[in-house]
């Protein structure tokens with residue numbers, strides 16, 4: 001049991017690191033696209049992200065939506 005908790009803690013740390021990295025990259029891509037006169041949101045890309053998390057059902061969809069929201073950052077609140 002303690003071993004498994006150690007593993008959970010390590011997984012959470014890795015997930016957090018990856019989520020932060022994803023957010024940073026997503027915001028960078030979004031800014032570059034908008035600076036080039038492109039749209040704020042790219043629906044076909046967002047559909048692909050949602051599809052990736054379909055295995056996890058309704059919660060997977062929520063998780064994907066949260067990742068996309070983080071990526072939009074301040075752009076998303078406009």
Ligand SMILES: O=C(O)C(=O)C[C@]1(C(=O)O)C=C[C@@H](O)C=C1
Pocket residue numbers: 026029030033040041042043045046049067068071072
């Ligand atoms: O792929 C892009 O063009 C992105 O801006 C990244 C991303 C994402 O986080 O996956 C974010 C916003 C877009 O609507 C689509 C996808």
